[in-house]
Amino acid sequence: MNGSSREALAAARERLDALTDSTSVDAATLAGELAAVTALLDREVSLRRVLTDPAQTGEAKADLAGRLLGGQVGGETADLVSGMVRSRWSQSRDLVDALEELAITAELTGAQKSGALDDVEDEVFRFGRIVTSSTELRAALTDRAATASAKTELLRSLLGGRANPVTERLVVRLVTQPRGRSLEAGLESLSRLAAARRDRVVAVVTSAVPLSDRQKQRLGDALAKLYGRRMHLNLDVDPEVLGGISVRVGDELINGTVADRLDGASRRMAG
Incomplete structure (x- = not known):
């Protein structure tokens, strides 16, 4: 604006x-x-x-x-x-x-x-990961030929009783009234606004195995010191990264995964 x-x-x-x-x-x-x-x-x-x-x-x-x-x-x-x-x-x-x-x-x-804001943040993030991993679900939710009521019914079958009612309402509105945005962009916007309620920045953390509570605390403290603001960690596990972690904050990527280092080594050898 x-x-x-x-x-x-x-x-x-x-x-x-x-x-x-x-x-x-x-x-x-x-x-x-x-x-x-x-x-x-x-x-x-x-x-x-x-x-x-x-x-x-x-x-x-x-x-x-x-x-x-x-x-x-x-x-x-x-x-x-x-x-x-x-x-x-x-x-x-x-x-x-x-x-x-x-x-x-x-x-x-x-x-x-x-007291449910943390739950809503986490549920929006997890729903985004489910959509990313399922091409069929994404296609159903973004199908322009499908009615809003059909999409609402599908979402309620997925989220009803499993997610906070606020999460359900936000996701239903996003899917049925996309206003020209991609589903991924809309979910990212929801995450940013949720973080802003606590004046926090969202960091998407990908690791090969789940982080311990101690590791999450240390990472959150380090990122807060680096960016000068409190951080909300959205945690994702992907065995393909092999080891280490990658952290995305907005458009900035901090990549410390073994897979990335191996890929870099391969490119250097090929060069």
């Missing part, structure tokens, strides 16, 4: 935090309503353009949003959306992206309050 959209999103995040700090606001309900508004504005291009038109006054846009949403969503959601359309957005799509982020954040805040 460019400057004005970034400022608008920052203000919206503050308003959301103020709402979810209140014990009278149900975070899951707020998230569901924000997700519904996201889906509406994602479909209705002309409407979101009107709501982000810089030629219209903020009050006029807020009044329109209030009339559209009145009776359809709760007062907290309507007020939050009205405040967002009063702001200036660089592109109309930025408003929809921001609404989607707030819906996810509201879900994660609810999980954090109930």
Whole structure:
């Protein structure tokens, strides 16, 4: 997002935090309503353009949003959306992206309050690994010919009773409303936002065998010192790495696996 959209999103995040700090606001309900508004504005291009038109006054846009949403969503959601359309957005799509982020954040805040945020983080990561390892499952979840209800039913058969309800809702929304993203990109975004709730960075750690608690603690401390922020370790076991570990933080890869060193030696010998 460019400057004005970034400022608008920052203000919206503050308003959301103020709402979810209140014990009278149900975070899951707020998230569901924000997700519904996201889906509406994602479909209705002309409407979101009107709501982000810089030629219209903020009050006029807020009044329109209030009339559209009145009776359809709760007062907290309507007020939050009205405040967002009063702001200036660089592109109309930025408003929809921001609404989607707030819906996810509201879900994660609810999980954090109930002490389930760690579980949600881990379940999103594990689900991503399952999707990566199963071409059939990925094809079923990304099939454009399949209905949203069919995909929802499939996900609930996989996650229902096995994952936290927040995880299930987030994954169902991601799969049924991809908004042009790949499934992998959407899951990665969920992981980043979950980590941000604790001001942590996500490190994907791949090793040949499971790490001990002591090894995980030492690795987490070392990475936190290196990056200057707390780290959340998503752990993956892959026997093909042979030994050592690889760590991916965002786009940066720290590779210390035996397989990588052998591959490097082979390339040097071939050269």
